[in-house]
Amino acid sequence: MKSVLAPLGALLLVVMLAACSNSNMARPGDNGEVELHTNNSLLGNRLSVERLREKTVGDLMYVQATLENGWKAELDFQYKIKWFDKDGFEVAPESQPWRQLVMAGRSQNNVQAVAPNPSAVRYEIWVRE
Amino acid sequence: MVRVLSLAVLSLALLFTGCASKVDYGDAQARETVTTDFGSTDLQMIAAKMVDDMMVFPPIVEMTRDRRPVMFVDRVKNKTSEHIDTESITDTIQSKLINSGKFRFVDMSVVERVREQLEYQQDSGMVDQSTAAQMGRQIGAEFMLYGNLSSIVKRDNSTKDVYYKFTLKLLNIQSGIIEWSGEKEIRKTRKRSLFGL
Numbered sequence: 001m002k003s004v005l006a007p008l009g010a011l012l013l014v015v016m017l018a019a020c021s022n023s024n025m026a027r028p029g030d031n032g033e034v035e036l037h038t039n040n041s042l043l044g045n046r047l048s049v050e051r052l053r054e055k056t057v058g059d060l061m062y063v064q065a066t067l068e069n070g071w072k073a074e075l076d077f078q079y080k081i082k083w084f085d086k087d088g089f090e091v092a093p094e095s096q097p098w099r100q101l102v103m104a105g106r107s108q109n110n111v112q113a114v115a116p117n118p119s120a121v122r123y124e125i126w127v128r129e
Numbered sequence: 130m131v132r133v134l135s136l137a138v139l140s141l142a143l144l145f146t147g148c149a150s151k152v153d154y155g156d157a158q159a160r161e162t163v164t165t166d167f168g169s170t171d172l173q174m175i176a177a178k179m180v181d182d183m184m185v186f187p188p189i190v191e192m193t194r195d196r197r198p199v200m201f202v203d204r205v206k207n208k209t210s211e212h213i214d215t216e217s218i219t220d221t222i223q224s225k226l227i228n229s230g231k232f233r234f235v236d237m238s239v240v241e242r243v244r245e246q247l248e249y250q251q252d253s254g255m256v257d258q259s260t261a262a263q264m265g266r267q268i269g270a271e272f273m274l275y276g277n278l279s280s281i282v283k284r285d286n287s288t289k290d291v292y293y294k295f296t297l298k299l300l301n302i303q304s305g306i307i308e309w310s311g312e313k314e315i316r317k318t319r320k321r322s323l324f325g326l
Contacts, residue, residue: 058190060229078160095225097173098158114181117229 043129046071050108052125061115065125069103076102079127081113083120092116098128165291165317167213167278175295175313176221182311183299184229189309193231199268200226200299201235203275209293215278222274222297235270272308273300289319 051066061083069075078098083091095116103109115123161168183189192198202223205215226232250261276297283290292314299309 057185058194058231060184062185080158092228094157095228097177098160098170099174099177100160100170112181113177114184116225 040129043075043077043127046075047077047103047127049125054123057114059118061120061123062112063123063125064110064112066108066110067101067103067127068108069105072105074102074104076100077127077129079111079125082124082126083115084122084124085119086121088122091120162317165289165319167209167211167280167293171293171315171317172218172221174315175218176225178313179222179295179297179311180225180229183226183309184231186309189299192308197231197233198272199233199235199270200272200274201237201270203273205276205278205295205297207278209278209280210282211280213278218278218295219274233268235268269302271302273302274298275300287321291317293317 046069048068048070049065050068053064053066055062063081067079078100080096080098082093082096085091099111101109101111111125113123157169158173159170161170202219205219207213207215223234227234247262247264250256251264274297276295278293278295280294281292293316295313295315297311298307300307
């Protein structure tokens with residue numbers, strides 16, 4: 001009986017830890033390199049930002065992040081792009097949804113987003129499970 | 130006797146605990162996967178995709194460079210088998226477009242009430258005519274937003290697969306030309322677990 005309960009307990013612990021996971025954040029650093037902040041080691045180890053590109057369309061910022069799933073299995077997570085004005089205030093925080101993304105194992109995906117209005121001059125990309 | 134009483138009290142306590150309910154606030158943007166039916170996450174993803182696509186389409190960028198065109202939302206036809214409030218989707222899209230500062234909208238759902246207010250201001254004798262809104266001064270919409278939401282549902286004993294396709298079009302009312310069209314596809318799959326739970 002004990003031999004059955006022990007693996008079940010371990011499995012439950014893994015599930016509980018996964019359920020409590022937080023977000024990762026990426027944004028371009030001062031030198032243009034991708035800076036990755038990781039609060040969720042599981043997702044952070046498997047997912048990376050390979051490249052960030054940005055341009056201006058009209059007067060709106062337009063960003064593209066190339067995400068890479070370095071894990072062999074499918075990765076199911078959400079991402080969100082937070083926009084900030086020149087004073088550091090988040091622009092339209094409640095109108096930016098978490099977007100669902102399912103990535104095949106060992107694959108890359110480009111995710112894109114447009115600033116909600118011209119006041120946005122900076123952005124951060126957040127991911128969570 | 131004491132043991133029986135204790136057991137009864139314990140049973141009652143467990144019963145009441147089991148029936149207890151708790152109301153709590155949650156993240157309105159959290160992933161919602163209670164069922165495969167159309168949900169809040171789908172609505173938010175669709176609205177964001179449509180607005181992003183429209184904002185970066187070169188002719189739209191050019192059109193909104195120096196002016197804010199006036200639009201109106203017709204409707205999104207629900208061609209799925211579900212009851213879906215498609216007006217909620219277009220409301221979200223409309224809000225995002227207005228807040229982008231690129232477009233303005235006229236609201237056809239309040240035309241009668243606006244007419245009543247205009248008549249009150251013009252005819253009631255209650256309103257200072259120097260401040261009264263004038264009849265026939267509204268701005269006509271240049272573009273119309275409309276679209277479709279359709280779905281394909283397939284299922285077998287253990288799996289249900291739902292594919293949604295949302296299509297939105299921007300039509301120039303005067304020329305009849307569709308200036309832009311966007312699509313968003315969503316696939317949701319539900320697999321029954323081993324014990325059917």
